[in-house]
Amino acid sequence: DAGVIQSPRHEVTEMGQEVTLRCKPISGHDYLFWYRQTMMRGLELLIYFNNNVPIDDSGMPEDRFSAKMPNASFSTLKIQPSEPRDSAVYFCASSYNRDEQFFGPGTRLTVL
């Protein structure tokens, strides 16, 4: 299996622009997680899905952030409008049993 796939790997955008991050989980994994990692705040869970349904979105920082999972093989995390403080590495992870998570390579987002 190719593992969790994320795109793009790097994104540089200007404040106010919309940013869309994409994730393809490992086939057969029913759980998908979105994380954000910064030096200041560490690794934070933003939201997770089970069978394409959002289960816990309490980590989503504010209404500018939204996540969707239209099918079992694709999820997006959208930031609109983006702000400099959103600069971070965003990881997607998937799991077959919720607990043992396999992380993707991450998307490094820079908002100027």
Next chain:
Amino acid sequence: QKEVEQNSGPLSVPEGAIASLNCTYSDRGSQSFFWYRQYSGKSPELIMFIYSNGDKEDGRFTAQLNKASQYVSLLIRDSQPSDSATYLCAAANAGKSTFGDGTTLTVKP
């Protein structure tokens, strides 16, 4: 107080020694505990998980859990330079994982 706290580090050990990494958590509802290894510029990789009190061994790694003390540890025996990385401790409650800030380990040849 952070929900998951780890030794601030950095931790440096000589090659072949035992590295001991510690973690405490505050949420008594936490049911599952994990250790991830993260190399610089890479994504976290799960190396150990433990659900029950006691020890769990996997090769050179041993995870220890004491729910009464809300304490989790990871021992790495016969440390190798390739073990040099940041180790993240995580506690999960109903699927929601909370991570510590990590401890950076350096194994010196």
